[in-house]
Amino acid sequence: MSWFKKPKQKITSQKRELPPDVWEKCDGCGEILYSGRLAENDHVCPTCGHHFRIDALTYAGLLLDEGFEEEFDTGLRSADPLGFVDSKSYRDRIEAASEEVGPEDAIRTGSGRVDGRQVKLGAMEFRFIGGSMGSVVGEKIRRLAERAVDERDPLIIVSASGGARMQEGIYSLMQMAKTSAALDRVADAGLPFLSILTHPTTGGVTASYAMLGDVILAEPGALIGFAGPRVIRETIRQDLPEGFQRSEFLLEHGMVDQIVPRGELKERVSVLLGHMC
Amino acid sequence: MALERSEKFEKMRERLTELKELSSREGIDMSEQIERLEDQLDAEQADAVAELSRYDRVKLARHQERPFTLDYIERLCDDWVELHGDRHYRDDPSIVGGWASFGGRSVMVIGHQKGRDMKENLARNFGSPHPEGYRKAERLMKLAEKFGRPVLTFVDTQGAYPGIGAEERGQAEAIARNLLVMAGLRTPIIACVIGEGGSGGALGIAVADRVLMLENAIYSVISPEGCAAILWRSRDQAEQAAEALKLTAQDLLELEVIDEIVPEPPGGAHTRPAETARAVGEALERHLAELEALEPDELVRLRREKYFQMGAWEEA
Numbered sequence: 001m002s003w004f005k006k007p008k009q010k011i012t013s014q015k016r017e018l019p020p021d022v023w024e025k026c027d028g029c030g031e032i033l034y035s036g037r038l039a040e041n042d043h044v045c046p047t048c049g050h051h052f053r054i055d056a057l058t059y060a061g062l063l064l065d066e067g068f069e070e071e072f073d074t075g076l077r078s079a080d081p082l083g084f085v086d087s088k089s090y091r092d093r094i095e096a097a098s099e100e101v102g103p104e105d106a107i108r109t110g111s112g113r114v115d116g117r118q119v120k121l122g123a124m125e126f127r128f129i130g131g132s133m134g135s136v137v138g139e140k141i142r143r144l145a146e147r148a149v150d151e152r153d154p155l156i157i158v159s160a161s162g163g164a165r166m167q168e169g170i171y172s173l174m175q176m177a178k179t180s181a182a183l184d185r186v187a188d189a190g191l192p193f194l195s196i197l198t199h200p201t202t203g204g205v206t207a208s209y210a211m212l213g214d215v216i217l218a219e220p221g222a223l224i225g226f227a228g229p230r231v232i233r234e235t236i237r238q239d240l241p242e243g244f245q246r247s248e249f250l251l252e253h254g255m256v257d258q259i260v261p262r263g264e265l266k267e268r269v270s271v272l273l274g275h276m277c
Numbered sequence: 278m279a280l281e282r283s284e285k286f287e288k289m290r291e292r293l294t295e296l297k298e299l300s301s302r303e304g305i306d307m308s309e310q311i312e313r314l315e316d317q318l319d320a321e322q323a324d325a326v327a328e329l330s331r332y333d334r335v336k337l338a339r340h341q342e343r344p345f346t347l348d349y350i351e352r353l354c355d356d357w358v359e360l361h362g363d364r365h366y367r368d369d370p371s372i373v374g375g376w377a378s379f380g381g382r383s384v385m386v387i388g389h390q391k392g393r394d395m396k397e398n399l400a401r402n403f404g405s406p407h408p409e410g411y412r413k414a415e416r417l418m419k420l421a422e423k424f425g426r427p428v429l430t431f432v433d434t435q436g437a438y439p440g441i442g443a444e445e446r447g448q449a450e451a452i453a454r455n456l457l458v459m460a461g462l463r464t465p466i467i468a469c470v471i472g473e474g475g476s477g478g479a480l481g482i483a484v485a486d487r488v489l490m491l492e493n494a495i496y497s498v499i500s501p502e503g504c505a506a507i508l509w510r511s512r513d514q515a516e517q518a519a520e521a522l523k524l525t526a527q528d529l530l531e532l533e534v535i536d537e538i539v540p541e542p543p544g545g546a547h548t549r550p551a552e553t554a555r556a557v558g559e560a561l562e563r564h565l566a567e568l569e570a571l572e573p574d575e576l577v578r579l580r581r582e583k584y585f586q587m588g589a590w591e592e593a
């Protein structure tokens with residue numbers, strides 16, 4: 001008599017184990033993507049357009065004809081000026097990041113060509129302590145800017161950073177003044193500075209060189225702001241509006257010139273340099 | 278702790294005055310007693326200052342009765358004409374600025390301004406500026422440059438305001454622009470940290486040829502509470518964070534980020550504001566006289582060079 005009774009079937013959701021390096025899940029739409037295909041698409045989801053995080057050298061490869069033809073100041077290391085220790089010592093954090101990401105700290109700088117035109121490029125490395133700016137990042141940017149002035153090349157910086165590196169205390173704050181002073185020299189020399197903002201660019205980096213571009217481009221959907229959303233929420237005790245501090249919000253408020261999908265970035269940079277060089 | 282001590286010291290000083298008066302009035306030789314009390318006072322004050330923890334200084338720097346920017350302007354300047362507005366959006370009362378006479382010359386004075394009571398604090402947003410404040414400061418600095426007048430800034434903020442409007446109107450851009458403008462301004466700039474030097478919100482008016490700091494002022498990339506919340510995952514660890522951040526005037530002088538410490542009375546600036554203002558005025562005058570001797574090109578070159586040196590790195 002139980003012919004109408006539906007056999008109970010246990011609903012199981014099996015977690016799909018993704019073999020590393022072969023498949024990646026999109027944070028935007030949840031689509032499972034083949035890594036090779038993703039790389040061909042500049043690490044942008046073909047379904048929803050979500051921009052995956054890419055590292056500094058990948059940006060160099062994306063923007064420059066042959067990547068970095070020369071990389072600068074790879075031997076600079078933080079000196080831990082305060083002997084900073086919280087739950088972990090700063091030295092240990094540096095060491096762990098160096099092993100995982102490479103010892104070049106949170107920015108790679110070098111020279112190369114964009115459609116044959118010589119440029120000086122800096123690209124930040126978010127995976128190195130959240131792309132935070134300490135003395136090494138500041139000094140690498142200063143030297144890069146000086147080289148741009150000496151060789152009369154345009155300057156491009158791709159930012160991705162949580163802000164100042166608090167383990168370097170007041171020195172990290174002073175890097176904001178230092179990098180801005182370096183950019184003032186570039187401006188005096190009549191050379192263009194192009195700032196490209198990627199996810200995320202916040203804090204002391206936004207409040208210094210990142211917002212000082214003659215032209216500022218942003219990747220779609222990037223979080224860009226002075227204060228982080230959590231700090232703002234805690235301060236004002238209200239929910240933040242939809243899309244707050246995203247690239248599209250900044251474009252609407254007049255803070256960036258254009259939002260450029262990664263696949264069009266090089267071409268746009270090339271045209272812009274043509275107008276300004 | 279610092280405050281209780283300062284009351285004790287005040288009592289000792291009163292006692293000293295009484296003894297001296299008594300001694301001269303009655304013609305009794307009390308020099309031995311007086312000397313002993315003076316030595317004791319000196320020693321205890323020295324101990325008290327040495328014993329101040331970094332977080333004690335944080336509390337002193339935030340003391341509600343501490344002199345603020347307008348107090349220094351009133352005590353040190355004549356012919357003060359406050360100038361309002363950024364010409365884009367509104368006037369931000371968290372930053373005040375305007376022309377003033379200082380030591381017989383016209384100067385542009387700019388500073389963060391906290392409120393004395395709740396009503397004034399609400400109007401001044403507790404001294405936490407919006408972008409308009411920084412843009413007003415930028416306008417006034419360029420005005421000073423146009424007429425070849427020096428810029429004096431007083432730094433006293435817990436930080437630039439983290440709010441929706443501030444982000445919409447470009448808080449980051451406003452601060453960044455000031456850093457660039459100050460790096461190249463062709464007139465002398467002296468900044469004096471009088472209370473809290475809170476991160477980018479402080480630096481936004483503090484890129485200068487000379488940076489002075491009151492003895493109990495603090496200057497830091499992040500508040501000890503904010504740092505504790507992130508790195509120790511609890512705001513209760515603020516004392517520990519203050520130690521790690523090295524944010525006192527003495528720390529910053531050792532790190533060569535500031536040029537001079539302006540001494541405060543033993544109990545803090547608020548116990549004798551006139552004396553504190555005199556010390557600030559004396560230091561400003563001395564540095565200004567040095568800077569006024571320099572040509573604008575040289576001034577800018579030296580200022581940039583100073584900031585180019587900042588940081589600590591090793592080179593393999």
